[in-house]
Amino acid sequence: MSSTRIKRAKAPPRRPARTPKKRRKVQTSRLDAFINALPVSPATLQRVANWTIGVSLAALIAVGAHATGVTAKINEEWAQAVARAGFQVKKVEVVGAERIDRLKVYDIALAQKDRSMAAVDLEGVRADLMKYGWIQDARVSRRLPDTLVVDIVERTPAAIWQHNGRLSLIDKKGVVLEPVTVATMPDLPLVIGPHANQRSQDLDRLLAEASSLKELLAGATWVGNRRWDLRFRSGETLSLPEGEAEAKKALAKFAHMDGANRLLGRGILRFDMRDxxxxxxxxxHEGQVAPAKLNDARDAAEALAASSVNEG
Structure with missing residues (x-):
């Protein structure tokens, strides 16, 4: 019996083991790292970015429209449409005007180029009104369909300022209200001289020290931009020293002397207290006044001298 040898097939050669590929490290940029660190989601950031871009584009379009006149044209068409609908300035109602010339207020309020209620520049009208001396404050508002309401606070005349041959009404702060003539000037104190109107509040403080003399005052002259000469209704002039404190002291002393010796109204021309x-x-002098008046003035001077000696 013959034996058969079975040959085993040779095993295929082993392939060398593949070395595992190294994973590449994904490098994250600093910007990505910063975004990831924010307490908001990337989707939210994307929406914010989209809105920012949209607003910026809208702003650029608006600037371009304004520069090319498109915005002005749109506003003009809108104002005209409002006017055609009946909303157009036809009346002006003035509130609070007693001394002021109402026609002047009407002229200012109706000086608008465009009468459409939508186009009226309320702040511009107010600014023009504030240039008028009589007006201390003003408020302008619309009353639909066709009325502008002008509410005015007037200044109160406090004195008359004489300067360079002109007379003007002024308020307590020295603001010039309007020119006046000798025939139309009211019964108010007269202040004379350059910048005398700006010193009217100083004069009020000065007269507060001698209220008994305030009603007797006819006017005051600001002399040399440094001191006051007061003129009384009875014709006398009182020259006060420089400096507010010194002037107040002198005026109080004069008021006391007038109360004790009745100096005013007795023919004396001037009282000089500058020193x-x-x-x-x-x-x-003789001939300037009647003899009786001259004697009265001399008697007043003697009485004053005697009083000064007794006090001394």
Whole structure:
């Protein structure tokens, strides 16, 4: 019996083992790292970016429209449409005007180029009104369909300012209200001289020290931009020293002397108190006043001298 040898097939050669590929490290940019660190989601950031871009584009379009006049044209067409609908300025109602010329207010309020209620520049009208001396404050508003309401706070005249041969009404702060003539000037104190209107509040403080003399005052002159000369209704002039404190002290002293010796109304021309150490009287000469008035002035001077000696 013959034996058969079975040959085994050779095993296929082993392939060398593949070395595992190294994974590439994905490098994250700094910007991505910063975004990932934010407490909001990327989707939210994307929406914010989209809105920012949209707003920026809208702003650029608006600037371009304004520069090319498109915006002005649109506003003009809108104002005209409002006017055609009946909303157009036809009346002006003035509130609070007593001394002021109402026609002046009407002229200012109706000086608008465009009468459409939508186009009226309320702040512009107010600014024009504030240039008018009589007006201390003003408020302008619309009353649909066709009325502008002008609410005015007037200034109160406090004195008359004489300067360079012109007379003007002024308020307590020295604001010029309007020119006046000798025939139309009201019964108010007269302040004379350059910048005297700006010193009217100083004069009020000065007269507060001698209220008994305030009603007797006819006017005051601001002399040399440094001191006051007061003129009384009875014709006398009182020259006060420089400096507010010194002037107040001198005026209070004069009020006391007038109360004790009745100096005003007795024919004396001038009382000079510019030198605090002296009180000088200027009497009229013979022929300037009636003899009785001259004697009265001399009697007043003698009484004042005697009073000064007794006090000394």
């Amino acid at each position: 605090p150490s002296r009180f000088v009287l200027r009497l009229p």
